[in-house]
Amino acid sequence: MKTRIALMAAVAALATATLTPDAHAQDASVKVEFELGRSTGSVMLVLFASEADYNTNRPVRNAVIPADATTVSVTFEGLEPGSYAIKSFHDINGNGDMDTNPFGMPIEPYAFSNNALGNMGPASWSEARFTVEGDTVQTLILR
Amino acid sequence: MIPSRRSFLLGAAALGSTVVTPDVAEAARLISAQEAVTSDWGLVTRDVERDLAPHRLTRIHGRAPAGLEGALYRNGPAKFRRPGGSAEHWFDGDGLIRRFGVADGQATLSARFADTPKRRQEAEMDAMVVPGFGSPGDPRARIGSNDDANAANTSVLRVGDDLWALWEGGSPMAMDPDTLETRGFVTLRDDLKSMPFLAHPRVERDGRIWNLGMNGTQAIVWRLAADGALEDARVVRLPRASYVHDFTATARHLVIVLQPWVQVRQTMPFSSGFEWQAGTGTRVLVLDKDDLAVRREFELPDFGFFHLGEAWEEADGTIRFDVCATDDMRFAAAGASKILNGVPVGGEPARLALAALRPDGSAQLERTAFIAEFPRSDPRRAGLARRYSLHTSGEHADRPFASAVGLYDWSTGRDAQYDFGPDQVVEEMVVVPKPGRSGETDAWLVGPTINLREQATELHVLDMARLADGPVASWRSHTAVPAGFHGIWAG
Numbered sequence: 001m002k003t004r005i006a007l008m009a010a011v012a013a014l015a016t017a018t019l020t021p022d023a024h025a026q027d028a029s030v031k032v033e034f035e036l037g038r039s040t041g042s043v044m045l046v047l048f049a050s051e052a053d054y055n056t057n058r059p060v061r062n063a064v065i066p067a068d069a070t071t072v073s074v075t076f077e078g079l080e081p082g083s084y085a086i087k088s089f090h091d092i093n094g095n096g097d098m099d100t101n102p103f104g105m106p107i108e109p110y111a112f113s114n115n116a117l118g119n120m121g122p123a124s125w126s127e128a129r130f131t132v133e134g135d136t137v138q139t140l141i142l143r
Numbered sequence: 144m145i146p147s148r149r150s151f152l153l154g155a156a157a158l159g160s161t162v163v164t165p166d167v168a169e170a171a172r173l174i175s176a177q178e179a180v181t182s183d184w185g186l187v188t189r190d191v192e193r194d195l196a197p198h199r200l201t202r203i204h205g206r207a208p209a210g211l212e213g214a215l216y217r218n219g220p221a222k223f224r225r226p227g228g229s230a231e232h233w234f235d236g237d238g239l240i241r242r243f244g245v246a247d248g249q250a251t252l253s254a255r256f257a258d259t260p261k262r263r264q265e266a267e268m269d270a271m272v273v274p275g276f277g278s279p280g281d282p283r284a285r286i287g288s289n290d291d292a293n294a295a296n297t298s299v300l301r302v303g304d305d306l307w308a309l310w311e312g313g314s315p316m317a318m319d320p321d322t323l324e325t326r327g328f329v330t331l332r333d334d335l336k337s338m339p340f341l342a343h344p345r346v347e348r349d350g351r352i353w354n355l356g357m358n359g360t361q362a363i364v365w366r367l368a369a370d371g372a373l374e375d376a377r378v379v380r381l382p383r384a385s386y387v388h389d390f391t392a393t394a395r396h397l398v399i400v401l402q403p404w405v406q407v408r409q410t411m412p413f414s415s416g417f418e419w420q421a422g423t424g425t426r427v428l429v430l431d432k433d434d435l436a437v438r439r440e441f442e443l444p445d446f447g448f449f450h451l452g453e454a455w456e457e458a459d460g461t462i463r464f465d466v467c468a469t470d471d472m473r474f475a476a477a478g479a480s481k482i483l484n485g486v487p488v489g490g491e492p493a494r495l496a497l498a499a500l501r502p503d504g505s506a507q508l509e510r511t512a513f514i515a516e517f518p519r520s521d522p523r524r525a526g527l528a529r530r531y532s533l534h535t536s537g538e539h540a541d542r543p544f545a546s547a548v549g550l551y552d553w554s555t556g557r558d559a560q561y562d563f564g565p566d567q568v569v570e571e572m573v574v575v576p577k578p579g580r581s582g583e584t585d586a587w588l589v590g591p592t593i594n595l596r597e598q599a600t601e602l603h604v605l606d607m608a609r610l611a612d613g614p615v616a617s618w619r620s621h622t623a624v625p626a627g628f629h630g631i632w633a634g
């Protein structure tokens with residue numbers, strides 16, 4: 001069987017994402033921790049604030065974290081309380097892309113918030129959605 | 144049962160007029176009709192609930208030949224059903240790796256499941272949820288890569304210090320060859336993680352391993368050293384997206400047979416994306432091992448298949464290989480689902496044939512009348528000219544599994560057979576060369592049967608030169624392990 005994972009969208013999102021000024025800075029935050037299998041390259045992640053944005057890859061925040069340890073983290077401050085979801089991958093070789101094998105399957109670890117796994121495709125918003133309220137923590141496994 | 148007069152008669156009956164007088168044959172037929180087990184095929188695809196600890200088998204016939212020391216490793220699905228949902232196809236059960244050891248005249252058996260992400264997920268949910276060859280899967284399945292659906296259930300390969308459990312849609316799963324403990328998926332190179340590796344690698348006489356991995360009209364060609372080190376891997380284009388379960392090779396060529404069962408859409412279950420395109424022929428792509436860009440194409444009449452024999456090249460450049468050919472792939476699409484539900488297929492079993500690819504670009508398929516599956520041959524002649532094809536036999540419309548083993552002689556057109564009788568299910572047998580001998584039939588044949596009457600798995604050794612005489616040694620377990628697909632001998 002040939003399972004195809006359409007994760008390239010997440011990469012596209014990273015490529016086009018820009019840091020958005022916090023127009024309506026609020027008190028809520030999310031600390032995103034990553035457990036890595038290797039400490040090379042970087043972790044790339046994008047944060048979405050709605051289902052529509054999640055499906056069309058319009059992130060509210062993004063980050064590139066040097067993967068200099070097997071546990072790394074980033075904190076997004078000043079978020080409006082509400083529902084969010086994350087797409088992330090470990091760019092092990094640091095080339096800025098989520099690399100695939102010759103048949104198009106991802107060869108670098110990826111994760112959605114809640115560590116949600118899709119069914120032969122990206123995890124859905126409903127699987128990846130989590131609530132940010134006060135100081136929230138998401139621990140994602142990238143290995 | 145094996146040494147009994149009855150099984151001797153049944154075996155003799157299969158030989159037809161060569162050695163059997165009509166009255167003996169008739170007696171055998173009557174006994175067979177009276178005692179035939181009424182399709183208790185459930186045992187063949189039963190669920191095994193836990194690993195099978197190493198245990199001594201009971202010797203029931205003959206004695207182990209001196210010089211036969213080693214292990215027969217086999218793989219096959221052995222867990223299909225869980226309370227929350229079941230696999231719908233024989234090919235989609237969890238791989239149980241079996242080790243039949245033969246040493247000091249004694250035989251042992253142990254078996255362990257490959258500890259795959261699929262099996263872990265399904266055990267946790269107590270439901271078979273992962274899609275596969277013939278199972279649509281369940282929306283609850285969590286699948287992040289093809290290896291999350293890897294059943295590791297089709298064949299085995301001995302590589303370095305590992306035993307690999309193979310499944311055609313994903314990575315090899317490394318196991319400990321002694322304890323059968325799962326070591327983990329094999330990534331041959333970082334950028335080739337999760338690339339498929341067919342369950343039918345071809346091993347050259349010096350141990351070099353060739354294999355394919357399929358993706359529609361693309362195939363990755365793997366070349367590994369005997370110790371499993373990756374020597375080369377490259378993607379080649381194919382003229383069509385045929386179902387490829389097996390390929391073959393001469394000493395100098397890869398031979399990729401593209402049947403008219405063609406993938407027309409990506410869907411689950413995997414096999415439902417294929418369409419039988421009658422009248423479009425079976426195309427054969429031949430690549431030079433030394434330069435995969437050098438390719439030739441041949442066309443044969445329509446046939447379907449799972450399994451090919453080893454290929455060879457003759458002095459005039461003709462390439463030949465044997466194939467267990469069917470008229471279509473009905474079995475693949477539907478039959479093996481019915482088997483899982485205990486219903487005979489009702490289709491035509493595969494028959495042995497020999498393909499010839501000529502230097503002038505023409506090609507022919509010479510069909511025999513002999514029912515045949517699981518073709519094997521002398522590993523000392525891998526990629527070289529040979530005379531014999533070993534195969535299983537005895538399937539018919541009401542009997543989906545083999546009862547006999549046969550040895551077809553391409554020089555005489557005769558098929559020596561030994562029939563274990565209607566209450567035995569015969570699995571693939573492997574050719575084990577006798578130490579220090581070189582003749583093509585200087586070998587033992589080693590393989591299991593499931594004795595439906597005794598509800599027990601048996602292990603048999605036959606002398607290849609006297610196959611029709613039946614086993615020279617047989618042992619029996621206290622339990623029945625469901626039928627496996629493919630095995631190897633490790634001396």
Ligand SMILES: [Fe+2]
Nearest residue numbers: 388449628629
């Ligand atoms: Fe096979």
